[in-house]
Structures are given as structure tokens and as C-alpha cells.
Amino acid sequence: MNNYSEKFEKMRIAGKLAAQTLDMLTENIKEGISTAYIDKLGYEFIRDNGGYSAPLYYRGFNKSLCTSLNHVVCHGIPSEDRILEDGDAVNVDVTAILNEHYGDTSRMFCIGDSSIKLKNLVDATYEGMMKAILILKPGIKLGDIGFEIQSYVEEKGFSVVRDFCGHGISKSFHESPNILHYGSKNTGIEIKPGMTFTIEPMINAGKFGTKVLNDGWTAVTKDKSLSAQFEHTVGITENGYEIFTESVKGYSKPPYL
Numbered sequence: 001m002n003n004y005s006e007k008f009e010k011m012r013i014a015g016k017l018a019a020q021t022l023d024m025l026t027e028n029i030k031e032g033i034s035t036a037y038i039d040k041l042g043y044e045f046i047r048d049n050g051g052y053s054a055p056l057y058y059r060g061f062n063k064s065l066c067t068s069l070n071h072v073v074c075h076g077i078p079s080e081d082r083i084l085e086d087g088d089a090v091n092v093d094v095t096a097i098l099n100e101h102y103g104d105t106s107r108m109f110c111i112g113d114s115s116i117k118l119k120n121l122v123d124a125t126y127e128g129m130m131k132a133i134l135i136l137k138p139g140i141k142l143g144d145i146g147f148e149i150q151s152y153v154e155e156k157g158f159s160v161v162r163d164f165c166g167h168g169i170s171k172s173f174h175e176s177p178n179i180l181h182y183g184s185k186n187t188g189i190e191i192k193p194g195m196t197f198t199i200e201p202m203i204n205a206g207k208f209g210t211k212v213l214n215d216g217w218t219a220v221t222k223d224k225s226l227s228a229q230f231e232h233t234v235g236i237t238e239n240g241y242e243i244f245t246e247s248v249k250g251y252s253k254p255p256y257l
């Protein structure tokens, strides 16, 4: 036992619900459905399992999860009018609240046939996130996380979005510290046991610049290049880390089924 074991137990439960929501969606996302239907399925699954979808009414957001397609970097708003088509790539970002704790996770879904470029981008984004997670332990610095991701994806010719970052998370959605997905080794604050935060790199095929559309939410790449993202909620233990949002069904990265 330690002073964060109760917090971690709650984070584990909230994280598992968020992951199971994505697992359920994995089995339902296909060409021809709308992003609003993904939102409906996610909302109902979380509700039926005793939780609440954190994005719903968060700072005026009107849906239960985010669906970010192709050149949308993050915070895409589900819509009846957007039907998934062959070649699309969509990030679905689910945040569940359970026992007052938050689990925040996202994955990419590729519809039908994807270009090689898209597959490489999705793969690099997942691997970049995992490389950063694998080094987590007390004593490293926040800059080490950013360095792992940035050095890996830039080597492949991709870029790291600067305008959005990961965040502390536990009994509220967005807490300090900010987790930047770019940076230099041995800079920033030191990571300590009991910390809980997200790592959620947004990686662009082109330049890293973004802009937010007039709806006030949808962030897109300025150069209209493709963007991909994955997200896990993690906790720092005495000698390493725990991922709270791991897929229960082994649907960690595409192709899933």
C-alpha cells in the first residue's frame, strides 16, 4: 500500500471503461456510418456501465466524444452529416468519468483501403506514444517524454503538433502539468510516483501548424495535411508506470480485427 493506491484503483476502473468503450466501437466502426452514430454508441455504452461522458457539455462541447477525421487534428464534433468513407482515418477520443475519476483515451480507425502514407503516419503516431510510455519512471523529466516522441516521428518526416498537449488527469479532466509531445532530454519538471497524466501525441504528415474552425472546437492542420493521434492515461509507480486505458480485447493499434 502507498498513498496513491486508492487513487490508482479508481483511475484503473475509469480507464478500463474508456478503453472498453473504444473496444466496443472498434467492432462497430465501418464505412457508411455517421460520426454522430459513433457518438451515440459511446454515450450509451458509458451510461449503461454507470459512467458519464466527460466531453458532454464540457465548456460548451455538445457531444459525448470527439471524432477527428483526416486533416482534423483533434476536437472534431460528431455529426449526422459526416458519413465514414473508404480511405478515411478517424480518431475517436473517449473520456469516461466513473467514481469521480477520469479515463481519457483515443485510437485511430482506418476505413477500408488506406494509403501507405496514412498507414505510416498512424503507425508512427502509435509507436511514438508507446516509446514515450516505455521510458516512464520516477526521476525522468517531462522533456524526456517529448524528446522520445519528437525524435522518433521527425526522423520519419512527420511533425509534432505544438498547439495541444497531454495533461494531468484524476478527479478533473485537465490538470497540471501540461505534457508536451516535443522537447529536450533532461528538461522540465521531474516525474514522481503517484502522478497521473495523459500522453496523446498529435502527429502531422505535413507541417505542425493548426487552426481552429469557426465552430470554436475543430482543430485542423493549416496545410490540410493528414493528422493522427493516440492517447493513453498513465500513472507513475515506484519503479515504472501503469497504463490505465489499455484495450481489454487487444485492440491497441490498427488493423484491429
Ligand code: MF3
Pocket (backbone or CB within 6 Å): 054, 055, 056, 058, 059, 061, 065, 066, 075, 093, 094, 095, 104, 198, 200, 217, 231
Ligand atoms: N479528450 C480530449 C483530451 O484528450 C479533450 C476533449 S474536450 C472536448 O484532452 F470538449 F472537446 F471534448
Ligand code: CO
Pocket (backbone or CB within 6 Å): 104, 166, 167, 198, 200, 231
Ligand atoms: Co486528454
Ligand code: CO
Pocket (backbone or CB within 6 Å): 093, 094, 095, 104, 105, 106, 200, 231
Ligand atoms: Co482525450
